[in-house]
Amino acid sequence: MSLAIVGRQPVLDKSRQIIGYELYYRESADSSRAKYDSELKASAMVLVSLLSDFGSKWLLEGKLVFLIVSPEMLMDQDFLSLLPAGRVVLEIRGRINVTPELLACFDNLRQRQIGICVRLDDLSGNEMALLERSNFVDFDLKYTDSESLVANFSRVEKSPVQIIARKIEDGYTFKFCLELGFDFFQGYYFNRPENLKEKSISPSQESLILLLNMLKSDEDLAKIEAVFKKDPALVVKLLGYVNCAAFGAGSKIKSIAGAVTMIGYSQLYRWVALLIYTCKDNSAPPAMVRSILTRSRFMELLGVAREPGMKHDTLFIAGMLSMLDVMFGTSLDNILAKLQVSTAIVSALLHKEGTIGAFLELAESCETIDLLKIDELAEKLGIRPMDVNRAHIEAIGWAEALELPGI
Numbered sequence: 001m002s003l004a005i006v007g008r009q010p011v012l013d014k015s016r017q018i019i020g021y022e023l024y025y026r027e028s029a030d031s032s033r034a035k036y037d038s039e040l041k042a043s044a045m046v047l048v049s050l051l052s053d054f055g056s057k058w059l060l061e062g063k064l065v066f067l068i069v070s071p072e073m074l075m076d077q078d079f080l081s082l083l084p085a086g087r088v089v090l091e092i093r094g095r096i097n098v099t100p101e102l103l104a105c106f107d108n109l110r111q112r113q114i115g116i117c118v119r120l121d122d123l124s125g126n127e128m129a130l131l132e133r134s135n136f137v138d139f140d141l142k143y144t145d146s147e148s149l150v151a152n153f154s155r156v157e158k159s160p161v162q163i164i165a166r167k168i169e170d171g172y173t174f175k176f177c178l179e180l181g182f183d184f185f186q187g188y189y190f191n192r193p194e195n196l197k198e199k200s201i202s203p204s205q206e207s208l209i210l211l212l213n214m215l216k217s218d219e220d221l222a223k224i225e226a227v228f229k230k231d232p233a234l235v236v237k238l239l240g241y242v243n244c245a246a247f248g249a250g251s252k253i254k255s256i257a258g259a260v261t262m263i264g265y266s267q268l269y270r271w272v273a274l275l276i277y278t279c280k281d282n283s284a285p286p287a288m289v290r291s292i293l294t295r296s297r298f299m300e301l302l303g304v305a306r307e308p309g310m311k312h313d314t315l316f317i318a319g320m321l322s323m324l325d326v327m328f329g330t331s332l333d334n335i336l337a338k339l340q341v342s343t344a345i346v347s348a349l350l351h352k353e354g355t356i357g358a359f360l361e362l363a364e365s366c367e368t369i370d371l372l373k374i375d376e377l378a379e380k381l382g383i384r385p386m387d388v389n390r391a392h393i394e395a396i397g398w399a400e401a402l403e404l405p406g407i
Contacts, residue, residue, distance in 0.1 A: 007369040010287045020064030070094045074105045089115030098126045106133035131159040138164035190287040213340040215269045225256045273320040293399035295319045299359045301391035
């Protein structure tokens with residue numbers, strides 16, 4: 001199987017809110033420069049075409065989409081004609097020679113409301129003229145020491161561009177860049193909680209775990225209602241959720257029992273599982289919550305691609321529970337011991353066993369762009385590469401469309 005896969009990395013602002021995603025499309029594990037250059041245009045064309053198939057669904061919530069391109073692609077009208085105005089930022093990679101033709105191209109892109117992001121090290125010639133026409137400049141922190149970073153930052157801080165720090169791996173680096181004056185940030189650090197030491201499960205989260213177990217056991221509505229009544233904040237969240245969600249137009253729901261009945265146990269289970277991550281006492285970083293949502297929906301859609309017409313709630317729940325160890329800084333088996341979940345889900349989460357385990361491993365491999373593993377697992381599950389990509393893009397859009405307070 002020849003697999004080409006979509007990858008994503010969130011871009012965040014100073015408050016750690018996601019302002020956009022860098023999407024990239026890789027066809028092989030071959031990292032040679034010549035092959036990279038020859039495939040870059042084709043990859044970007046395929047990615048934009050894929051996104052176009054979703055219409056406006058992939059341009060949600062005002063988020064930007066960052067696409068990596070070469071300088072030569074800026075002159076390609078076939079490629080540029082595919083780009084929707086207002087939401088796309090072209091990240092230019094490769095040596096940029098500042099010429100009158102290139103400056104005119106930048107002017108044209110700005111007129112069409114196509115964003116431009118350049119990397120300082122790639123510039124040669126009239127640097128300021130290019131920066132004045134760009135929207136963003138980014139720095140790859142993996143290859144930059146603090147002294148060079150400060151020096152280079154001073155070269156661009158007076159220009160009109162917004163500045164992105166990429167590949168932030170720890171809190172110290174984030175704080176350093178924040179204090180220096182960077183506008184946006186990207187890196188593995190933002191998908192992890194601030195403090196990875198073991199956290200106690202808060203009283204609110206204990207109630208949520210109890211609810212998960214009761215919903216799983218199909219407990220009587222009266223018993224579930226009693227749990228909600230002990231937590232006023234939870235009642236407010238429930239009524240807010242059912243009144244703003246698409247559970248049917250009409251009169252507002254004003255009782256706990258009415259809300260639970262309207263939502264249904266299956267949908268309520270999903271919502272309660274999400275609340276464990278967003279609970280005020282021990283909330284996860286916004287980027288992590290979006291990643292969890294994307295993974296859960298992605299796994300569910302992969303199931304649909306494999307077996308259309310079937311329900312795949314189990315895959316969604318497995319994805320939702322798969323990062324609880326990261327959330328609480330403790331082992332998954334300790335957390336799963338408190339939850340009444342099926343043996344198949346436990347085996348998948350702890351040992352990547354069974355069909356559910358294969359779906360989880362495929363989702364994780366797509367997040368890290370482990371091409372060999374993706375190829376192997378997609379073939380094992382009988383899912384076509386294009387269906388993997390469609391599921392991934394649709395999952396990102398779905399996660400972004402959800403209204404999550406403070407996220």
